[in-house]
Amino acid sequence: MSKKRVIVIGGGAAGMMAAGRAAESGADVLLLEKTGSRGAKLLLAGEGRCNLTNTRELADFIEAYGPNGRFLYRAFDLFFREELLEFLGRFGVGTVNEIDGRIFPASNSSADVLKAFEAYMLENRVRLETGKEVDAIIVSEGRVTGVSAGGAEYPAESVVIATGGASYPATGSTGAGYRLAGAAGHRIVRIRPALVPLAVCDVEAVKNMQGVSLSGVRLTAFACNALEIPCGGVLRDAGRGIPGKSPKPPVVESRIGDVIFTHFGLSGPGVLKISLAVADALENGPVSIAIDLRPRLTWEEMRVEIQKRFDRFSKRNYRNILLELLPPKLVDPFQRMTGVPAEKVGSQINAEERERLVKLIKCLSFVVKGPFSLASAMVTAGGVALPEIDPATMQSKLVKGLYFAGEVMDIDGETGGFNLQAAFSTGRLAGESAAAED
Template structure:
C-alpha cells in the first residue's frame, strides 16, 4: 500500500483486545463504518491467556463491591457500568452461544473453560457487523486537524477517519501486543500519562537464597502482611487478624500497608501466588517511599500461646525425635531445613533438648517469616498495568478525550486497574461498549440510541 492509500472509515479502532473488539463491534452495530487495526497477527491474544486460558470474564459481586476493586479510580466506571455491566455482557455472550458459570469468589467463566470461545464470539460479532480488520498493522500516531481526529499513521500508510478509539491496552505481556504504544501516542497529543506501574505482580525478595531454598512450596491458609520498614525492625505482633486491601471497608494503620489471607508460593526470586499478587501494587507504591517487608504468618489460626502449648505438647510426646522430625507436623517438607536454619537450632537436636528460648524462636518464626522486598518483577511480567491515560482528561460518560475531538479511549490504556476476579476484563468490555456507542453517535449525526443501523439500511 502506498503511503497515502486510505481506507476511508468513520471510526478506526486501534487494538483488537477485549476493549477494542467490543468497541469495534458496538460502533459498527450502531451504524458506523469501522476499521480495526491490530499490530499482531491475531485479535484477542490477551483474552486467550487470561484466567489461565479459561478467561475469567467478570464477577458476580454487587456493583458497589465491584467498583471498590478498582481502588480510588473505580468511581470513573460508574457511568460505563450503568450503561453496560455484567448482565448485559453475559446476555451478549449467551446470545452468541457462549454459556457461562460462576465459580468460587464470584468469578465467572465460560462453561467450556476455553478462552478461545470468547474470542470466537467477538470475531463473529465483528464479522456480522462488517467491521474491517487489518492485522499486522501497527499504528504509530493519530493525525489531527483543527484539534480533531482525521486519521492514523501506520507503518504501511495512512488511513482517514472521523473518530479514533484507542484500545491499545497496557504494557504487560508484550507477546500479546500490549507494549504501551497507546500511552506514547496519547502523550504526543497532549494527554497526561499517570506513571505506569506493575500490578498483580510477583515480588523479588532480598532473601533470595531463602526463597530459592523453598522454591515451589505453595502455602494455603496463610496470612501475608506488607509493612513499611525493614523486616528486622517490624513488631510482628502488629500483624492484623483481618484483611486490608482493595474492596475492604477498613484501612490499615501504619506501618501496615496491606494484609491478605489465602494462598501464596515461594519462587526462585521471592514471593508469588494469589495473595502476593493482590498486595503487589500497594507494595510497589510503598517502595517509592522507603523499605518494605512482607511478614508471613504460617499459622494464622493459632495464637502465640496456642502455638506454644501445642509445640510443648509435641516436644514432650515425641521427646526422642529430632526437631526436624517434629517440624513435619507443621511445615511442608521442603520448608523444614531452611526454617530450622533460621531459628539457629541444630537440626539434629532431640525434642527434649529444645530450650524454652528455642521454643520461643520457633513460635515467633511461625508467626513471622520475614522478607525484605527488593522490587516487583518487571512491568512486562505483571498481569495488569496500573497507570495510563489520566482519567481527568476522559469524559466518563462517553470515554471521549477532553482534549481532542473525536478521540475515545477504552480498556487498560486508561489509568484503571483492578484486583483479580474478572474485574479487569469487565472494565475493558464496558468501556469498550461505551466508547463504541459514543464514537458512533459522534460520527453519525442522525444516530438514535435505539435506532436504525445505518450501513445495514444503505
C-alpha cells in the same frame, strides 16, 4: 446520509467490543491491529480459561480497582456482568461460577470467547486490518480527523484508542497507546507493574523453599526492614478492594491468600494481589513481607499449640517434630533459621528456642527487592489520566472525537475477572459513544 467513520486501534478485549458496538450502533468501523491476529492477551487470560468477570456486588466490584474504580460506574451502568453474560450467551458461550466469585466460560476455553467477539464483529460488518500499527492520531483544530499507520492515512470522525498496557509485550501490548495519547496532549500517569511476582533480597532463603506452595496464609507488607516488623499483634485484612479498611502504617496491605516460593522470591495469587501496593511503597523506602503460616491462631494460641507438640513428642528429635508441623520442604530451612540442632529431642528444647519457632511460623519475613518486570506483570497500573476522560462517554476532554477503552487508561483491578470486565464495559461505552452523532 453517509455513516460516521470510526477507527478502533487495537484488537484486544476492549477494542473488539468497541468495534462491534460502534458498528452495531450504525457506524462504518475499521479495526486496526498491529499484530497478525486479534485477542492474543484474551487467549492467555486465566491460563487459557479466561476469567471473564466476578459475582461481587457492584460496590465491592468497584473497590477492586482501588480509588480509580469510581470512574467505571457509568460504563458499568450501561454494560456490567449480567449484560456481558447475556452477550456471550447469545454467541453460545455459557459460563460457570467458581471459587472467589470468578466466572469462566463453561467450556474452560478463552478461544470460545474470542470466537464470540469474531462473530459479533462479522455480524456487524467491522472491517479488520491486521499487521497495521498506528503511529499517530491526526488532530486538526482540536478534533480527530484520522490516524496514520505505516505511512498511510486513514480518515475518521472518531478514533478509539484500545491499545492495552505495556505488559506481556509479545501479545502486542507494548505501551504504544501512551505515546499516541501523550502526543495528543494527554497526561500519562506513571506506568508500573501490577499483579506481578516479587523478588526478595535474601534469594538463598527462598531458593531453599523453592516450589513450596502455601494456601490460606496471611501476607502482610510492612513499610520497614524485616527486623523492624512489629510482630505479635493481630492483623486484619486491609488494603485495596477491602471496603473501609485502610491499612494502618507501617502496614501497607494485609490479606489472606496463597503464596508460592520461587527461585527469586514470592509468587502466587496472594502475592500478586499485594504487589502493586508493595511496588508503590518501595518508592518511599524499604518494604518487607511477613507470612503468617497459621493466621487462624493468635500468637498465644500458637505458643500453646507448639508447647503441646513438644510435650507430646518429648522423645522425638526436633526435625521430626517439625515434619509434623510444616510442609516437608520447609523443615530444613526452618530448622536452620531457628538455629535449634536437628537432633535435639523435644524435652530438651527450651522456651526461648520454642519462641523462635513460633516467630518463624507467625512471621516468616523477607525484605522485598522489587516487583518483577513490567513485561511479566499481568496488568499495567497507570496510564491515560482519568480526569481528562469523560466517564459518561469515554471521550477525551482535550480532543473531540478521541475515545479510550481498556487497560490503556489509568485503571487496573485485582485478579478475579475485574480487568476483563473493565475492558469489555469501557469498550462497549467507547464504541457506542464514538458512533453517536455529536
